[in-house]
Amino acid sequence: MVQWVYNFGAGAADGRAEMKNLLGGKGANLAEMASIGLPVPPGFTLTTEVCTRFYEDKCTYPTELKGQVAKALARVEERSGQKFGDATNPLLLSVRSGARASMPGMMDTVLNLGLNDWTVAALAKRSGDRRFAYDSYRRFVQMYSDVVLGIELSHFEKLLERAKQRRGVKQDHELVAEDLEKLVMDYKARVHVEIGMDFPEDPHEQLWGAVGAVFNSWMNQRAKTYRQLHDIPESWGTAVNVQAMVFGNMGSDCATGVAFTRNPSNGANDFYGEFLVNAQGEDVVAGIRTPQELTIKARKSHGSDLPSLEEVMPNIFRELCTMRQQLETHYKDMQDIEFTIQQNKLYMLQTRTGKRTAHAALQIAVDMANEGLISKSQALMRLKPELIDQLLHPTLDPKAKKQVIAKGLPASPGAAAGKVVFSADEAVRRAKDGEKVLLVRIETSPDDIHGLHAAEGVLTTRGGMTSHAAVVARGMGRPCVAGAGAVQVDYAAARLSVGSVTVQEGQILTIDGVTGEVILGEVPTVPPQLSARCRRGPSSRLRPPWARLAAPCRWLRSWCRWWRPCRS
Known part of the structure; x- marks a missing residue:
């Protein structure tokens, strides 16, 4: 029988990083992080082959898939100590895409899946915070309605603005529990108006609706455009990652953030990233709220008055720094990571090779070679001609x-x-x-x-x-x-x-x-200038293997800037 579902969590995983073609980038790296002992919430991955079959068979699933998902979900319940759909201790899920090539934000995600009028009450009781529970619920209804039911976000944004006006506040987080509970009711009423059906309350129906929506998003217009721009074949498909939710919006001892193990703009060996206290991940990447810096150094550099993670949660920051070093040493490249802090416990939600500018790519390659993390030939092979071309921008x-x-x-x-x-x-x-x-x-x-x-x-x-x-x-x-x-x-x-x-x-x-x-x-x-030592040129016998693919001046500028500091 074909294995369509791969498990990860609790220090073990069915997959590994090298299985990116089958598990997608996100799924393969979640499995890898779990295997090397990083704190990854348990979950499972539906493979890219499911996506391929889904489209070949007119948007239907392999017959064995439902049973494999049920077994995988039971394992997540066991590892988390929670039960999906339970009215006492409910397990909530995130459902995310994960193609083998990084496509940031191009496909769909659903968070807080499994909430309904019964499980939200249990979440409020378990957390001791009704506001948090109903904030999670309204986020879920809005996201699910957009991604799965195809209802325009603008309908919910108008209702959200109306709720803030009634309360006399400007920010979402200033709404109180009663506002959010009414907002959920208003959202559901809007769903019925738009599609003539009630919002689904059955968690299992919600799960399969979200899985189908993520597979369908592989063919949405923005994903098609991104694939065309980056030469990603349509035949690759996407995996779907289903994972136990951890919450960065449960109170002042919670946070969510995105970080790069080095600066993706200039390549400096600085921990680079942002976070928000009492927030969920989309708040950071969507730019809804301007986030706080990770480090004191970055906060001072950008003139921010908001405290850094290093100041707000120093113990968590030190733990994150250790994981930063562990990931770079393991993957031997700059990593883009997502993390959540729930009640002073750190969880890793993603790692992937970080996108960077040409200047950063050059600097990181040089530094990692000098640090002995990679060889000089490996560093050179990372400097693609199209990246080097960006160095010549005025x-x-x-x-x-x-x-x-x-x-x-x-x-x-x-x-x-x-x-x-x-x-x-x-x-x-x-x-x-x-x-x-x-x-x-x-x-x-x-x-x-x-x-x-x-x-x-x-x-x-x-x-x-x-x-x-x-x-x-x-x-x-x-x-x-x-x-x-x-x-x-x-x-x-x-x-x-x-x-x-x-x-x-x-x-x-x-x-x-x-x-x-x-x-x-x-x-x-003004055009970019070559330094005097660069104009002297490198030894011809040290010419990089891709040099003939680029114009001579492009190669000369890039190669000089790399080789001079690297060989010293």
Whole structure:
């Protein structure tokens, strides 16, 4: 019988990291982390072969799958000490995609699955916090309705705004339990209006609905666009990872975060990332709230008044630093990790090879070779020609006059100037007409992928260094300034304002992804310069194996910058 489901958790796993083609990147790495003793919540992975069969058989599953999922779910219940759908001690699940190639945010996720009117009461009693329970419930109903039932998020966002207005607050976390309980009722009523059916209360129905939605999301438009941009074959399919929920929004001793084991913007060997106290993971990556820094050094560097994780939870921070070192040593590359802290206990939810800029790729390759983590030949093979090409992008002329109107976080380096646009579709339309555009959003979403690709750079008013906009921009080599809170965006009027300065759609702005500056008009640029020692050139016999694939000047610049420090 074909094994369609692979288990992980409690220090053991059916799979390993090298099974990425079968388990997807996320599933393979969850299995690997569990195997090397990291604290991974228990779960199981439905393989990419299930996805392939799902599409070959007209969106139906292999006959053995249901039984294998039931056995795997029973093992998660055993390992977690909770029972799925139980009205006393309910197990809640996350359902996430995981293709073999990293596709950040392109496919769908459902969190807090298993909540209904009975299990939410049990969650409130077990946690001693009704607000947390109903906050989790309203998040689940909203996410499930969007991902599985296909109801526009805008319906729920309007109801959420109305609830905040009634309470007289501006932030979601300022709503109290009674507000959230009523909001759940309003959400469910909206579901009935939109689809003529009640929101599903049966946890098993919820689970299979979410699994089907994740498989279906492999063929959604944003996933197709991302695959086309990154040459990912459609035939690969995605895996689905079902995992016991851990909660970063259970109180002040809880948090969630995203981190890189090195700086993905410049390659420095610094722990780089962000977190939020009393929040769930999507709050960080979606840029809904501007997050806090991991380290004191980063907090001071970015001028943040909010305390870092190093200050708020020093013991957890030290534990996370140990895991950072363990993961880099094990995988021998910079890692992008997601973590949750539930009642002062750290859990690892993901690790994957981190996307980085060309400058960072070069620096990380040099440093890891010098540290003895990888060989020099391995380091050279990581420097792909298309990455090296990004090193030749111009930078702003330091002598030029500039009118800085705002400053945000330098999320992806480089300089970009273009006509301001406020939607991804408009960015694509103008770019096709030969115009250079700058995409300006309050926050980006995965649906903006085509606009991010078409734009010269991206500016957001919310979010941090690990937000969706920042991660995708770095992977594409696009400059990005995130979290420029002084910028007020009015989508309806197609304009932005900073104090007395107003910029209409079509006017030009410049962003500097190194300093985080937002500048009025177009600032002159200068081409990248070679240092004197670089112009001397490397030994021809040390020419890297991919050199002939790139233009001579491109190879010369990149090779000199790498080899000189590395061989010393």
